[in-house]
Amino acid sequence: MKERDIQVTVNGRNAKKRIEARMLLSDFIRHELGLTGTHVGCENGVCGACTILVDGTAVRSCCTLAVQTEGCHIETIESLGRVNKLSPLQQAFWEKHGLQCGFCTPGMLMIMTELLRQNPNPDRAQIRERLNDNLCRCTGYEDIISSVERAVELMRAERGVQ
Amino acid sequence: MAQAGKIHSPPKGRQKESADQNLKIIGTRMKRKEDPRFLTGNGRFIDDVSLPHMAHAAALRSPHAHARIRSIDKKAAEALPGVLAVITGEEAALETGPLPCFANPPVEQRCIALGKVRHVGEPVVLVVAETRYIAEDAAALVKVEYDILPAISDMLDALNSSGDAVLHPSRGPSNIAEHRKYTFGAVDEEFANAAHIVKRRLRWARSGGQPIETCGAVANFDEGSGKFTIYANTSMYNYIGFTIAASLNVESHQLNIIPMDAGGSFGSKLFLHKVPVLAATAARIVGRPVKYVEDRVDNMMACDNHGSDRIYDAELAIDSSNHMTALRYRVIDDYGAYLQYGLGTHGNGFSQTVGPYRIRAVGAEIIAVLTNKCQQGACRGFGSEVTNFMIERMVDAAVSELKLDPVQFRYDNFIQPEEFPYQIPTGNLYDSGNYPGALKMALGMLDYQGWRRKQQEARAEGRYIGIGLASCQEKGVFSATEFWMLNREKGFALTSSPESVSIKIDTNGKAVISLHAPHWGNSPETVATMVLAEQLTLDPKDIAITYSDTDHGLPGTGPGGSRYTVMVTGAVAGAARILKEKLKRVAGHMLETSPHDLEFSNGRVSIKGIPGSGKTIAEVAMQSHMFRLSFPDDDLTSGLDANYTYDHPLATLPKSESDFGIFYPIMGHMCHMPVVEVDPKTGQVKILDYVAVHDCGTMINPMTVDGHVRGGTAQGIGTALYEEFQYDPNGQLRNASFYDYLMPRVAEMPDKIRIGHIITPSPYTEYGVKGAGEGGRMVAPPALAAAIEDALRPFNVKIDTLPATPARIRTLVRAAENQRG
Numbered sequence A: 001m002k003e004r005d006i007q008v009t010v011n012g013r014n015a016k017k018r019i020e021a022r023m024l025l026s027d028f029i030r031h032e033l034g035l036t037g038t039h040v041g042c043e044n045g046v047c048g049a050c051t052i053l054v055d056g057t058a059v060r061s062c063c064t065l066a067v068q069t070e071g072c073h074i075e076t077i078e079s080l081g082r083v084n085k086l087s088p089l090q091q092a093f094w095e096k097h098g099l100q101c102g103f104c105t106p107g108m109l110m111i112m113t114e115l116l117r118q119n120p121n122p123d124r125a126q127i128r129e130r131l132n133d134n135l136c137r138c139t140g141y142e143d144i145i146s147s148v149e150r151a152v153e154l155m156r157a158e159r160g161v162q
Numbered sequence B: 001m002a003q004a005g006k007i008h009s010p011p012k013g014r015q016k017e018s019a020d021q022n023l024k025i026i027g028t029r030m031k032r033k034e035d036p037r038f039l040t041g042n043g044r045f046i047d048d049v050s051l052p053h054m055a056h057a058a059a060l061r062s063p064h065a066h067a068r069i070r071s072i073d074k075k076a077a078e079a080l081p082g083v084l085a086v087i088t089g090e091e092a093a094l095e096t097g098p099l100p101c102f103a104n105p106p107v108e109q110r111c112i113a114l115g116k117v118r119h120v121g122e123p124v125v126l127v128v129a130e131t132r133y134i135a136e137d138a139a140a141l142v143k144v145e146y147d148i149l150p151a152i153s154d155m156l157d158a159l160n161s162s163g164d165a166v167l168h169p170s171r172g173p174s175n176i177a178e179h180r181k182y183t184f185g186a187v188d189e190e191f192a193n194a195a196h197i198v199k200r201r202l203r204w205a206r207s208g209g210q211p212i213e214t215c216g217a218v219a220n221f222d223e224g225s226g227k228f229t230i231y232a233n234t235s236m237y238n239y240i241g242f243t244i245a246a247s248l249n250v251e252s253h254q255l256n257i258i259p260m261d262a263g264g265s266f267g268s269k270l271f272l273h274k275v276p277v278l279a280a281t282a283a284r285i286v287g288r289p290v291k292y293v294e295d296r297v298d299n300m301m302a303c304d305n306h307g308s309d310r311i312y313d314a315e316l317a318i319d320s321s322n323h324m325t326a327l328r329y330r331v332i333d334d335y336g337a338y339l340q341y342g343l344g345t346h347g348n349g350f351s352q353t354v355g356p357y358r359i360r361a362v363g364a365e366i367i368a369v370l371t372n373k374c375q376q377g378a379c380r381g382f383g384s385e386v387t388n389f390m391i392e393r394m395v396d397a398a399v400s401e402l403k404l405d406p407v408q409f410r411y412d413n414f415i416q417p418e419e420f421p422y423q424i425p426t427g428n429l430y431d432s433g434n435y436p437g438a439l440k441m442a443l444g445m446l447d448y449q450g451w452r453r454k455q456q457e458a459r460a461e462g463r464y465i466g467i468g469l470a471s472c473q474e475k476g477v478f479s480a481t482e483f484w485m486l487n488r489e490k491g492f493a494l495t496s497s498p499e500s501v502s503i504k505i506d507t508n509g510k511a512v513i514s515l516h517a518p519h520w521g522n523s524p525e526t527v528a529t530m531v532l533a534e535q536l537t538l539d540p541k542d543i544a545i546t547y548s549d550t551d552h553g554l555p556g557t558g559p560g561g562s563r564y565t566v567m568v569t570g571a572v573a574g575a576a577r578i579l580k581e582k583l584k585r586v587a588g589h590m591l592e593t594s595p596h597d598l599e600f601s602n603g604r605v606s607i608k609g610i611p612g613s614g615k616t617i618a619e620v621a622m623q624s625h626m627f628r629l630s631f632p633d634d635d636l637t638s639g640l641d642a643n644y645t646y647d648h649p650l651a652t653l654p655k656s657e658s659d660f661g662i663f664y665p666i667m668g669h670m671c672h673m674p675v676v677e678v679d680p681k682t683g684q685v686k687i688l689d690y691v692a693v694h695d696c697g698t699m700i701n702p703m704t705v706d707g708h709v710r711g712g713t714a715q716g717i718g719t720a721l722y723e724e725f726q727y728d729p730n731g732q733l734r735n736a737s738f739y740d741y742l743m744p745r746v747a748e749m750p751d752k753i754r755i756g757h758i759i760t761p762s763p764y765t766e767y768g769v770k771g772a773g774e775g776g777r778m779v780a781p782p783a784l785a786a787a788i789e790d791a792l793r794p795f796n797v798k799i800d801t802l803p804a805t806p807a808r809i810r811t812l813v814r815a816a817e818n819q820r821g
């Protein structure tokens, strides 16, 4: 199998590896770098559980080859807050019960991270529109919407906006 | 024979914690204990497990629905660098036996097909290699020759198939796996006396739980001890895990199953058998740890857990005062290629087969057929969701044929609040309820009259709005007693379905609760924490949760059948009683007072009525663990720990095949009222409003209950409108991907599911808790069917088949229009 060297920045750290050219980005992140927070649900681009940010853009890592991200900045769930210092988005999901099994959650947090960077004050319709990219089988989505609305509030408070 | 009606001398329960006490933590919307790790990517799911020298397995799936395996040429696959083993069914069978099956007589299933494949996607060869990529490459190099056999795809064909079309000739010359008749009450008499008989043919299509995470296992075989260790996202490992050991031909103590967080189950991970046995079989052959995780196609084609797939011919008897008296049905159920749980999904329905109504007699004829499809397993509702659909469709059929009001007809037929505990004709008991109250609340919340007005106005504009109503039961807390009643030969007639916890309070007064069942998307850590915090007045932060493996497992049946919250609450309360007694004894010595004068408040063992007095639990714990000689030499032992096994709160032995006894008595209830708009030109259904009133007794945590209501309703919407595994006449699964198998995204959901709660605590469970896990999916389908039918009333169509896809709705509308001319 053809191998290639790859160098990327993952969550602010440099990662250099020699991998098979055909390796999926999801497998690279999970199994080569050990960042297992990113999940794989369908492997064909439908569920969004595998969503991460590549140079700030939400990407299905199951449908991307790792080598395509050569030189890119990758952000995964592990780049958000920590257990004892959750980010506002994570905190909001906690408060509003935006997760049950937690399997879709990393993908949900990453698409919403992208949305909130693009638009810090999304309305409900805009949240729903973006949320429609991903599947959750547990929550029925409503509590995820409430979580994102709550995150908007928390982030406004953090910025000192009234 | 069980006489339907109020039970005047009800069985005595074992409830110790009544519902009407002042509770501080139970009933609050405490944030979940489980969440921080999931929110930070620290969940531990099966594919996250990585062991040293671990190899990876991939299955070659059968492309045929039914075929004999003539030959397998694996040379090219074996020659591929990195391949460790290419395992055929014959090779697996040298050491591994058939998979567990709970039907009797059983239907033999192998982890890798042996001689014959019986459905598309069944593993034919398992390849083990250094990486998953290589394993999949090698699988593609295996050449298999098949002799095609006739495939049975239509369940009606299965009734008359013979010869080569028979899936399991060793079990008899036909594909009818079971044909059973049950009579509960005076069915024939009631029908003979009926003023009206309503008949319908109803069709419920096969769908599935389809959690976002598939099933997987990582297995290791230790040659030295002869012992397997299997990591898996299965439940029931502390209940029937020994049957996996039997498959693997090792003693039960030579298998340790370690549970992983499950990324959703909805029944489909109730008891994994094939996946762990595949991984373990491979591990023993290659002498290294092996990971086998299904990909999505494996999961959709061969997860062994498709849902019910039924055709009902149902009849409802109604007397001259419009009371339903009896229900009679013949049901054909397409179980697919195997029959792991026997007719369990029908026994489950018997627990609530009269719904919330005073129906006095029930006759059931069940025909279970085998076809060349993935076998059925568990899917949120375990068959009772279909029973609910059938009952509510029959109620609506009666209402429309007799030109009655759907609301009043239900009020007139409900079991009334003062009639509990109530025995239904199958022998099961309903513990408590307030069905008219739930309906009244739903009507009020929806503004029923307001929507009826809007419906009229919309009709005038040529728009078709419909209001649905379904009043359904949510049986909770299964007892195993019913399972084997369905078997032709009773077999292993188990009667236990317990749940345990082990609690240790450490030297510093912090508590660790070990659960003996896994996390599968419910909130076991939150529930156990809240109950213990309530009992001991501990700060929830001072409580940690772990999950025991089978080596350390106490009896634990695990989540399923909406039982876990009830059962783990009972187990924690039981263990807490033991701990409290010891804490009081130790504190009594420390304070030189009688334990009877002590109570718990704010994390202290204090003198009754004097908060802030006494000692903190941490102080008592320190003494208890470290200062044995401070205490008189009585039978006090060091440490603070307790194991407690909580048995089913109320179950009795079956009496006969017409009286199953009490087996599912903790009865929840739901009333759903959706409002939909249907476009008759496209068949599209849009949900405009949705009210869901639930009764699950005392709620430990209303936030997580609401989460279950919403999530279950979303799945019910999927079942009602979109989801269906479509097999073509050759048994090919046409929609084995998330592209083609449509599940609700947020766009398919109403903006809000408006939730109401009515609370009738169970008199039999601790704190009066009832189950709430399956709810929404057990009621949304008939509610939506009713709403669509109501919207299309001008066309006079009947929604007797689910899912009501746009194509199906269009077909109905077109036929109605053609008839009208």
Ligand code: FES
Residues within 6 Å of the ligand: A039, A040, A041, A042, A043, A044, A045, A046, A047, A048, A049, A050, A051, A060, A061, A062, A063
């Ligand atoms: S796993 Fe990538 S979209 Fe589903």
Ligand code: FES
Residues within 6 Å of the ligand: A098, A099, A100, A101, A102, A103, A104, A105, A135, A136, A137, A138, A139, B212, B263, B264, B521
């Ligand atoms: S929380 Fe389970 S899939 Fe979304």
